Amino acid sequence: MLLRILFCLAVIGASSSAVADTVWLKNGDRVSGKIKVFDGGKLLIQTEYGGAIPIDWKQVKTLESDQELLVKQDEYSGEKAKSLHAAEPGKVTLANDEAPKTVDLASIQQIMKPKPVVEDLMFKGNVDVALDYKRAESDTDDYDVDFKTTARHGRWRHNAEGEYNRESQDGTTSANNWSTEYALDRFITDKWFWQGRLKYQRDHIEDLARQRTIGTGPGYQFWDNELGAFSLGSLLNRTDYEYADGTKDNFYSLAMKWDYNRYLVGKTVEFFTNGEVGKPLGNVADYALDAEMGFRYKVTEWASLNLKAEKDIISGTDDNDLDKTRYTAGFGVTW
Known part of the structure; x- marks a missing residue:
């Protein structure tokens, strides 16, 4: 009798676990x-x-x-x-x-699924790490770490991102920079939103040592779901440049931002691109571009491999022009 009861309970347990x-x-x-x-x-x-x-x-x-x-x-x-x-x-x-x-x-x-505190909180993001550590005739150490996260509750959306990059060869540092950005979106309709953002960039090697930007403007969210997102935003920015020799520039500019990602092959592969292109209002520079594009391959639900290219351009500042292209490969965590 006891064995029969245990058998029935096991069948019921197996059936309940199989319920879909x-x-x-x-x-x-x-x-x-x-x-x-x-x-x-x-x-x-x-x-x-x-x-x-x-x-x-x-x-x-x-x-x-x-x-x-x-x-x-x-x-x-x-x-x-x-x-x-x-x-x-x-x-x-x-x-x-x-x-x-x-x-x-x-x-x-x-x-x-309801969240423990704020039930309709949508929280997602990623951390990507790329490392190149080589000891041979030339010793190289390359590190790149960046993160991006988004949290949305009702009509509000918080966006935060940052990056740190350091490259050296035989003890000589050729790149050492970091940046951070925070943006707050207020959705006016289901698609239209207004954004305010703050951005700071620090470079210890290039002539352009510091960049500080504050901006605001409207944006449009084409879609944002489990399979990806795409948004465009236009901003009126106030930017301050500080060069290594101590000279400074400050100006206003008009900029266009984009943020696109799309999951492919049953959410196994992700293609992404984001960036900003701006035109200063004045004779400070012709234009500025900060963009990246790449792929992530999900190894597990949370771990991924990534391959990406980054492009930074500041054109029209005479001797202080900037034109950098970087390619990185590494691993990361997504949520």
Whole structure:
């Protein structure tokens, strides 16, 4: 009798662990797995047989899940459902401690796992590290570390990034610089936002020793979901240059920023590019460009390999022009 009870409990435990979220499609197909997120018109479901699969929300007939999920029908508030139950076509039932509530799929803007404190907080980012340490006829030490992170809550989005780079050969340092930037976005609509940002760059080798920039302006978010993001922003900047010989320049400029990333091959490979091109208002310089482009390959859910190219140009400052291109390869952490 005891063995029979233990066997039944084991069967029940195995069955419960095998329970998966299910999505029914309008064409009659059914997809089983674990719902990760719904945002930007795409429902991402993690499957054992096909990895992460994006599904067009317009093709979903109904769905069910035994997870606790935050379902948002607008930008400001959401309802925490202990589970989702399948309903008639075009609807889903939110089950919680109160009476179940059936809503139209078309009214849902986001579905995500609730966070412990700020339930609708969307937090993502990465740290990339590239190292080249060689001991031969010429000893070289190259280090490059950069990070980028974004946190969004409701209409507000915080963006922070930074980089440190050092290169030396036979004890002679050829590059030693770092930079940091913070930007705050306020979304006016679902797509349009207003940004304010601060940026500081320090170079211990080049003639242009310090750059300080403060700027503000509108931007447009084309999309931002689990499969990638793309935004453009225009800024009116106040920039201060300080050169190694002690001379200084300060000027206003108009700039255009871009930030694009896209996951490919079932979120295994990520292509990314971001940067800024600006035109000073005056005769200080012709233009300035700071851009990067590259790929990340996800080895695990959090570890990745990266390959990228960086380009820095300041043209039109006579003897203080800057034109640098760097290629790096390394490893990183994503979240």
